[in-house]
Amino acid sequence: MKTAACTVAKGRPREFDVDEALTAALRIFWSKGYEGASLTDLTEAMGITRPSLYAAFGNKEALFCKALDLYEREKLCYIGRALEAPTARGVAEALLRGALERQRDTSDPKGCMGVINSVACGVEAESIREEVLKRGESAKRAIVARFERARTEGDLPGTADPEGLTAYIIALIQGIALQGGSGATCADLERLVQTSLAMWPAR
Amino acid sequence: MKTAACTVAKGRPREFDVDEALTAALRIFWSKGYEGASLTDLTEAMGITRPSLYAAFGNKEALFCKALDLYEREKLCYIGRALEAPTARGVAEALLRGALERQRDTSDPKGCMGVINSVACGVEAESIREEVLKRGESAKRAIVARFERARTEGDLPGTADPEGLTAYIIALIQGIALQGGSGATCADLERLVQTSLAMWPAR
DNA sequence: AGGGTTATATACCGCTCGTTATGAAAACCG
DNA sequence: CGGTTTTCATAACGAGCGGTATATAACCCT
Secondary structure: OOOOOOOOOOOOOOOOOHHHHHHHHHHHHHHHHHHHOOHHHHHHHHOOOHHHHHHHHOOHHHHHHHHHHHHHHHHOHHHHHHOOOOOHHHHHHHHHHHHHHHHHOOOOOOOOHHHHHHOOOOHHHHHHHHHHHHHHHHHHHHHHHHHHHHHHOOOOOOOOOHHHHHHHHHHHHHHHHHHHOOOOOHHHHHHHHHHHHHHOOOO | OOOOOOOOOOOOOOOOOHHHHHHHHHHHHHHHHHHHOOHHHHHHHHOOOHHHHHHHHOOHHHHHHHHHHHHHHHHOHHHHHHOOOOOHHHHHHHHHHHHHHHHHOOOOOOOOHHHHHHOOOOHHHHHHHHHHHHHHHHHHHHHHHHHHHHHHOOOOOOOOOHHHHHHHHHHHHHHHHHHHOOOOOHHHHHHHHHHHHHHOOOO
């Protein structure tokens, strides 16, 4: 039972910053996917050696999960904020614009960490896939709940289908990430968002 | 310069059917992706040995491209048919329903061959990625042209943005494939299509 | 100063990858 | 039948993979 930065460590202090290393690892996983990121790629980007990586993070899979935590915390926070919008349309607009901004950020890799790693690759990555899908599922439930609330508030018509609307908006977000990672320009993505918003009724 | 099945071959005849083997290879690439599909996976599914594979198809990359041809020819033909629908809305509906049917077919792998292989993995697969993206781009241009025609025909308002509409409908198709490959049920996907169609104006 | 503990650097492990060299087997020709 | 050509089966190649054994270096405590 140890608390962070409680006392000075006993042995030789580590020569790298764990958070910086994790940020570097995230960039690699983000741009290459779990299986495409080799330990050589990771250690080179993190500036540490293999034993240091294993001592600090466990193994490749544990490192990926910690990087995924960081990704959700720093890059997907727009989702939580979007759900606070007053209307269902506001939620949808905030989600789409948030996804667009993510692709516009030129300092980050293109595409979406979750989308990249949710497609099946080797069997070894099955647990990774499940981990990614699990998190996506929880995000989906949050959006469904928000749209259900909108319906009870009369913000959405009683005939609206919260599950369908959620799958629809998630499909658009996935499309933004996929096309953003496939060479689409910012102008292309803006047109996509613009068109999507024009479709949503009751402006 | 040889024509297919013109004369009897000279040497020892091959003991497997090339088309059947290619179909089996397609299933493997489809469900595991290019990098996730090992030669062991492929040869086992195709029922042939490694040298036979290399003699008949060249190498792994050439085999993938031939499998991709087969995929487009047999599984993506709904796109070409959809473009023949009389109205823009009919085109959109045919595209969405076609994508839905693809995910409903339980005898085929889930997800979309193109989507799976358009996300970056290792560096070795860069040429594969480009090949897949190239084909997606040509499909996109065909849809754009169809929507532009619809606008000149007065079927779409003059304010409509064919590029934006195309990116929008492709995003939805990608979302259908992605969610279909991530455990969504058929009912889920039907709701997604239903919601998407409800959004498209001028029913 | 000296023992205990932890991080570092180097080198290596077994395994799987895509690809190919090798030789035997099966068809045709003459 | 021998000669030619093509395919088949076995086994191996070098390279890269994720993960680790070993030994050295740097810190704390007494």
